[in-house]
Structures are given as C-alpha cells and as structure tokens.
Amino acid sequence: MAQRYVRVSSSQGQTFYGLLQLNRSVQVLDAPPWLGGRATELILEVDDYTLLAPCAPSKIVAVGKNYAAHAAEMGTPVPTEPLLFLKPPTAIIAVGKPIIYPPQSQQVEYEGELALVIGDRTSQCSPEQAQSRIWGYTIANDVTARDLQRKDGQWTRAKGFDTFCPLGPWIVRELSAGARLQTFVNQETSPRQSVSTEQMVFAPHILVSYISQIMTLLPGDVILTGTPEGVGPLEVGDRVRVEIEGIGELENPLQGSPRGV
Numbered sequence: 001m002a003q004r005y006v007r008v009s010s011s012q013g014q015t016f017y018g019l020l021q022l023n024r025s026v027q028v029l030d031a032p033p034w035l036g037g038r039a040t041e042l043i044l045e046v047d048d049y050t051l052l053a054p055c056a057p058s059k060i061v062a063v064g065k066n067y068a069a070h071a072a073e074m075g076t077p078v079p080t081e082p083l084l085f086l087k088p089p090t091a092i093i094a095v096g097k098p099i100i101y102p103p104q105s106q107q108v109e110y111e112g113e114l115a116l117v118i119g120d121r122t123s124q125c126s127p128e129q130a131q132s133r134i135w136g137y138t139i140a141n142d143v144t145a146r147d148l149q150r151k152d153g154q155w156t157r158a159k160g161f162d163t164f165c166p167l168g169p170w171i172v173r174e175l176s177a178g179a180r181l182q183t184f185v186n187q188e189t190s191p192r193q194s195v196s197t198e199q200m201v202f203a204p205h206i207l208v209s210y211i212s213q214i215m216t217l218l219p220g221d222v223i224l225t226g227t228p229e230g231v232g233p234l235e236v237g238d239r240v241r242v243e244i245e246g247i248g249e250l251e252n253p254l255q256g257s258p259r260g261v
Contacts (some may be wrong), residue, residue: 001022001073002172002173002176002246003014003052003172003173004019004020004126004170004171004172004248005018005020005033005136005170005171005172006016006018006019006020006026006049006051006052006169006170006171006175007031007052007053007055007056007188008026008050008051008052009049009052010048010049011048011049011097011244014024014125014253015051016028016029016042016044016074017029017031017032017033017037017054018044018090019039020170021125021190023046024046025043025045025046026044026049027039027042027043028040028043028044028085029158031086032055032219033120033135033171033221034117034119034136034219034220035219038160038161039099043254049057050086050094051093051094051095051096051167051169051170052168053093053094053165053167054138054168054169054170054171055117055118055138055167055220055222056061056092056116056220057089057090057092057121057218057220057221058089058218058220059086059089059215059218059221059222060086060088060089060091060092060165060220060221060222060224061084061086061215061217061221061222061223061244062084062085062086062087062159062199062221062223062224062225062226063082063083063084063136063202063207063223063225063226064079064083064084064085064155064202064226065078065079065083065097065226066200066201066225066226066227066229067103067195067199067200067201067208067226067229068084068199068200068201069199069227069228069229069232070226070227070228070229070230071197071233072229073178073229073230076137076142078196078200078201078209081202081210082206082207082210082211083129083132083204084211084214085154085155085156085159086156086246087159087164087165087224088102088160088220089164091159091160091161091162091163091164091165092121092165092166092167093163093165093166093167093252094166094168094169094254095166095168095169095244095250095252096126096251097163097166098163098252098253098254098255099141099143099163099164099166099234099240099252099253099254099255099257100144100161100162100163101222101234101246101254101255101256101257102145102161102257103257104148104157105123105144105145105146105147105158105167106147107146107147107157107201107233107235108143108145108146108187108233108234108254109144109146109231109232109233110141110143110147110183110192110231110232110234110240111141111142111143111144111227111231112139112140112141112181112182112183112193112227112228112242112245113139113140113141113142113166113181113224113225113226113227114137114139114140114175114179114181114197114204114225115137115139115140115167115169115222115223115224115244116135116136116137116207116208116219116222116223116224116259117134117135117136117137117138117161117171117221117223117226118134118135118136118179118208118217118218118219118220118223119134119218119219119246120132120133120135120219121138121217121218121219122212122216122217123212123216123217124212124213125208125212125213126129126209127205127206127209128206129209130206130209130212131204131205131208133208133212133217134175134204134205134208135146135171135219136171136172136173137171137172137174137175137244137246137247138167138168138169138170138171139167139168139169139242139248139249139250140160140165140167140222140224140228140242140245141165141166141167141240141242141250141252142159142164142165142224143159143161143163143164143165143166144158144159144164144231145159145161146158148174151205160185165224165241166252167222167249168250168252169248169249170247170248172246172247174246175197175244175246175247176245177198178196178197178198179197179242179244179245179246179247180194180195180196180197180244180245181195181196181197181243181245182194182240182242182243182244183191183227183230183241183242183243183258184241184243185232185234185238185239185240185241186238186239187255190197190233191197191208191230192230192232193227193228193230193231194228194230195200195228195229195230197244199228200225200226201226204223204225207223207225211223218256234254235254235255236252236254236255236256237253237255238253239252239253239254240252240254253256
C-alpha cells in the first residue's frame with residue numbers, strides 16, 4: 001500500500017502532518033512533508049486525532065471541462081487550452097464533514113476529481129519540469145451550485161461557497177496514469193461517474209506548466225484537474241463518495257443550511 005500522508009488535529013487541538021500507519025495510528029512529522037518534514041517519536045493513536053483536509057493551500061486552482069465527454073454533457077466544445085477558475089481555501093472540508101446546501105441555490109451537484117498537491121514554488125515551469133513539481137495526489141469534490149453557475153455566467157459564487165471543496169482523505173506520492181475515478185451517491189452500487197484519469201484532455205503536468213505561466217504556485221497549493229461526465233444533483237440527506245484507485249475514498253454528507261432557510 002502506498003504511504004499515506006495526513007493532516008490531523010490532536011485531541012489537544014494541535015495540528016500536525018503525519019504518516020498514517022496500517023493500524024490507523026499517525027506518526028507525526030516535524031513539518032509539512034513537501035517542506036522536508038521528518039518523522040518524530042510522537043505517535044497519535046486512532047482515538048487521539050481527527051482527520052483534517054490533507055493540506056492547507058494558499059489557493060485552489062481548478063480546471064473546467066477537462067474530459068471531452070463532460071464538455072459534451074454541458075453542451076460546450078472541448079477547450080483548446082485549459083479553462084481555469086479559482087475556489088477559495090475556505091471552501092475546503094475534510095472527509096466526513098458536511099457539505100452545506102446554500103439557501104441561494106436550488107441545484108447543488110457533485111463533481112468528483114483528481115487533485116494535485118504542489119511541492120515546490122513553481123513559476124514559468126515547462127511541461128518537462130512540471131512532473132517533479134507535483135508532490136502528490138488526493139481526491140476532491142468540486143461541489144457546484146449549477147443554477148447559480150448558469151445565472152451568473154462566471155463561476156465564483158457557484159463554486160465558492162463554504163464547504164464546496166471536500167478534499168482528502170490523505171495524499172499519496174504516486175498514482176497510475178490510468179487510475180479509475182468513480183463517484184457514488186448513497187448506497188448505489190453503480191457509479192454516477194466512472195472514468196480513467198488517462199482520458200483527461202490536458203494531463204497533470206501540462207496543467208501545472210500552463211498554470212505556472214499565469215500565477216506562482218506555492219508548496220501545498222492544490223490543482224483540481226476536472227470532472228468527468230456523469231455530474232448530477234444532490235439532495236439534503238444524500239451522501240456522496242468519490243473513489244480513486246490507488247488513493248482511497250472521500251465521502252461527505254449533504255446537509256441543509258443551518259439558517260433554516
């Protein structure tokens with residue numbers, strides 16, 4: 001099994017990066033792993049920590065319509081170059097935490113995605129250099145208020161709500177180019193989304209290079225690589241689970257607004 005890098009909150013409220021062991025204990029690192037963090041003697045047992053999102057990025061750069069079939073289901077052509085947008089870091093939640101259905105929307109949808117974690121400060125990076133700048137891989141759900149996306153014409157509000165970026169549960173260093181991504185809702189046995197990540201229009205190293213020509217990527221930053229076809233609506237009470245072969249699964253429930261409206 002690939003080494004799993006986690007970020008946790010201890011029962012004393014301290015935040016640590018660490019290595020998840022087979023018995024679910026966590027060996028604490030003295031710094032984020034992409035900054036050279038080394039293993040310490042501190043071990044957190046399973047009852048002594050809570051999983052957080054596996055990194056705390058300065059920004060989340062997301063890519064739209066990076067699978068041809070998804071572009072088709074949205075009624076648009078495949079972009080000739082990567083289509084970028086940003087999600088705020090405040091949208092991030094950990095595995096198991098609730099996605100909140102905002103009262104402004106009547107159509108909240110899931111979008112399962114492969115996420116990249118950047119390991120080095122990256123600017124003006126060539127495609128050949130880009131692979132070494134990808135420190136690891138995790139799972140994301142680019143939750144979207146589809147009705148607001150159509151209404152606004154740009155995507156900031158539709159994709160920027162608090163809780164609209166489940167991320168995790170951990171990071172792995174390597175991933176097969178053909179890893180399968182699947183999205184399930186509730187106890188359904190047939191996935192709503194199912195695709196080989198090899199079917200991306202723009203491969204991860206191309207995305208990193210392209211983005212780095214526009215903005216500097218910092219260690220711990222996250223890139224969402226796009227969702228495949230099969231996006232669809234969620235209802236309050238649903239549980240959505242994104243699985244990626246070689247990483248694991250990211251499951252979150254959908255709750256109504258605490259404001260009761």
